[in-house]
Amino acid sequence: MLAVKNEDLDKAAILYERYKKKLYNFFLYKNNGDKEKSEDSVQQVFYRMIKYRQSYKEENNFKVWIYTIAWNIQHQDYKQQVKMDDLRANYQITEEYTPVDDRHQAVQHALKLLPDPYREVLLMSKFLGLKYEEIAEINNCSVGVVKTRVFRAIKSLREVYFKIS
Amino acid sequence: MKREEIEQLLADYASGEISAINRQRLEELFKQDAALKEEADKMATVWQSLNEMEQQPGAEADKQFYAMLQNAKADQRQAGRVVQLNVGWLKAAAAIAACIMAFVIGRYTVAPAEIVKYKMVVVKQPAVNIQQINKPETVIAKAHAGKQVTEETSNEGSPLARQLRSVFASERIDAVVKLSAKKNLNAADLKMLEMALSEDPNPNVRLMVVNSLRPLLSKQNVQQVLINSLDRQGDVMVQTSIVDMLVAAKSKQAIPQMITLLDNKNTDAMVQNKIKDGIETFLN
Numbered sequence: 500m501l502a503v504k505n506e507d508l509d510k511a512a513i514l515y516e517r518y519k520k521k522l523y524n525f526f527l528y529k530n531n532g533d534k535e536k537s538e539d540s541v542q543q544v545f546y547r548m549i550k551y552r553q554s555y556k557e558e559n560n561f562k563v564w565i566y567t568i569a570w571n572i573q574h575q576d577y578k579q580q581v582k583m584d585d586l587r588a589n590y591q592i593t594e595e596y597t598p599v600d601d602r603h604q605a606v607q608h609a610l611k612l613l614p615d616p617y618r619e620v621l622l623m624s625k626f627l628g629l630k631y632e633e634i635a636e637i638n639n640c641s642v643g644v645v646k647t648r649v650f651r652a653i654k655s656l657r658e659v660y661f662k663i664s
Numbered sequence: 665m666k667r668e669e670i671e672q673l674l675a676d677y678a679s680g681e682i683s684a685i686n687r688q689r690l691e692e693l694f695k696q697d698a699a700l701k702e703e704a705d706k707m708a709t710v711w712q713s714l715n716e717m718e719q720q721p722g723a724e725a726d727k728q729f730y731a732m733l734q735n736a737k738a739d740q741r742q743a744g745r746v747v748q749l750n751v752g753w754l755k756a757a758a759a760i761a762a763c764i765m766a767f768v769i770g771r772y773t774v775a776p777a778e779i780v781k782y783k784m785v786v787v788k789q790p791a792v793n794i795q796q797i798n799k800p801e802t803v804i805a806k807a808h809a810g811k812q813v814t815e816e817t818s819n820e821g822s823p824l825a826r827q828l829r830s831v832f833a834s835e836r837i838d839a840v841v842k843l844s845a846k847k848n849l850n851a852a853d854l855k856m857l858e859m860a861l862s863e864d865p866n867p868n869v870r871l872m873v874v875n876s877l878r879p880l881l882s883k884q885n886v887q888q889v890l891i892n893s894l895d896r897q898g899d900v901m902v903q904t905s906i907v908d909m910l911v912a913a914k915s916k917q918a919i920p921q922m923i924t925l926l927d928n929k930n931t932d933a934m935v936q937n938k939i940k941d942g943i944e945t946f947l948n
Contacts, residue, residue, distance in 0.1 A: 508737050515729055523721040538725040545729055549736045606717060624679060625714050631681070646672035650707075653678050657710045 500561050504552045514561075515545055522569055525626040528618075529573050532607050543572045562629055563637060569627075609659035617652035620645050670700070678707035828856055833866040840869065844876030851885075858889040867899035874905045887915045894921045900932045907935060911942035919943060 502510040522544055526537035547568050555564060610618055620638070623629045624645075631649075635642045673690045676682035682690070694701035827839035840860060843853050861873040880886040890906050897903045903925070910918040922939045925931050 506740060508733060508740060511733055511736075512730070515733075519721055519725070519729075520718065523725070524718050527719060534719075534722070538721050538728075541721060541725060542728055542732065546732055549733070606713065625711070626718070643668070643672055646675040647668060649679065650671040650675040653675070653707045653710050656714075657706050660710050660713060661706065 500548075500552075500555055500559075500564075501557060503549070504555050508549065511545065511549055514548070518565060519545075521627050522565075525569060525622050526573065528607060528610050528622055528626065531611055532604070540569070540572050544568050547572070560633060560636075562627065563633055566623065566627055566629065566637065605659055606656060609656050613652055613655055617648050617655070620648040621652040621656075624649055674700075674704050674707060677704050678711045680708075680711075824853075825856060828860055833869055836860065836864065836866070836869045837872045840872045840876050844879075849880065854885060854889060858893065861889065861893045862896045867902055870897070870899065870902045871905060874902060874909065878909060881909055881913045887913055887917070891915065891918045891921055894918065895924060900935060903932070903935045904938055907938045907942055911938070911945055914946065916946055919946065 500510075500514065503514070519541055522541045523537055526540040527534065530536045530540070544565065548565065551568075555561075610621070613621070616638075620634050623634050623637070624631065629637075631642045631645045634645045638645065670693065673682070673686055673693075676686055677690055690704070694704070824839050824842055827835050827842075830836055830839070840857065843849065843857060846853065857873050857877065861870050861877075864870050864873070874890070877886050877890065887910065890910055894903070894906050894910075897906065907922065907925075910922070922943060926936055926939045
């Protein structure tokens with residue numbers, strides 16, 4: 500990232516190849532499996548990474564820095580989603596939940612039902628590859644709390660996963 | 665061991681990020697509690713199942729990213745060019761500013777060159793001895809003329825010669841009077857008088873010379889002295905006196921000099937009339 504900061508933009512491609520899958524899956528679970536939206540979010544992350552490359556500092560942890568960008572994008576998307584939901588409510592558009600028998604979709608649904616703190620640490624750990632210490636730093640909590648949340652998130656998923664199985 | 669601590673160990677176990685010490689502790693717990701072992705394995709399975717669920721972004725995403733990267737690089741090059749242009753402009757501005765500063769600093773730090781005014785000072789001096797002016801000729805003349813030359817140059821350092829070079833006109837006039845009082849005026853004396861008549865800046869001195877030569881007017885060499893000095897005179901009184909004397913002596917050799925003086929537009933009308941009358945006298 501320091502090379503990118505020093506105007507060697509070709510190095511941004513290396514970072515993209517290294518992190519695109521992790522970020523994509525992170526957004527995929529955040530966006531309830533919406534692939535197109537997740538791909539756009541990944542583009543947004545790298546667009547901002549290049550645009551704001553001069554704000555990156557040597558002492559920064561790149562994974563934490565990129566997660567912060569991803570979280571900001573997701574947060575903005577969430578606000579837009581709320582607005583869209585309000586519009587849909589005005590026009591009385593109703594959506595029905597269709598039961599799924601696919602295991603992946605079931606796990607995704609289970610993830611969606613998880614409390615935010617549990618789902619967040621699970622996604623950060625599993626898909627962004629952040630260590631528990633890094634997650635603790637981001638969430639401003641102890642490593643023990645992060646581990647407990649990860650345990651409970653997996654436990655909840657386990658129930659759904661084995662119920663379907 | 666507290667339940668909370670066990671949960672953290674299970675989280676480490678499920679994610680595979682468990683240290684060797686913790687793994688050993690957990691395995692000891694598994695030996696005591698088989699259900700715990702089953703729970704941990706199920707959690708690990710779920711964790712692994714998430715791996716299987718991982719997907720790759722589509723090729724379209726890659727295409728969009730690289731297009732975006734190319735745009736960013738193009739912007740970067742353009743920005744670099746703008747900076748380069750700005751730098752070029754700044755260089756030119758800096759050069760101009762440096763020149764102006766150098767001029768201003770130089771203007772106020774270097775002492776201005778002194779303004780030198782040349783003033784022409786004319787010092788009126790008595791006539792210089794002809795031997796001093798034409799020294800080389802005098803030397804040649806010495807070699808060929810022998811005694812006579814020795815006689816001529818012998819008066820060079822005489823008191824009268826020095827007096828004729830005095831800065832005071834009265835002393836020069838006195839010297840002329842003394843020369844004219846001599847019974848036998850030799851060539852050297854005549855030469856000194858000729859020099860005084862031709863070169864002395866004071867007309868009174870020259871008039872005195874003319875007057876001193878009047879008794880010797882019959883001599884050819886005296887007439888020649890007057891003729892030679894005629895075209896050098898600027899004073900009307902001196903010119904008139906010389907013309908009168910040459911006409912009185914009926915010196916025809918003086919006609920060319922008189923005509924020259926007559927043709928000169930600056931010659932005074934009275935002098936011109938004198939010359940005309942004189943030439944008519946010669947012709948009659």
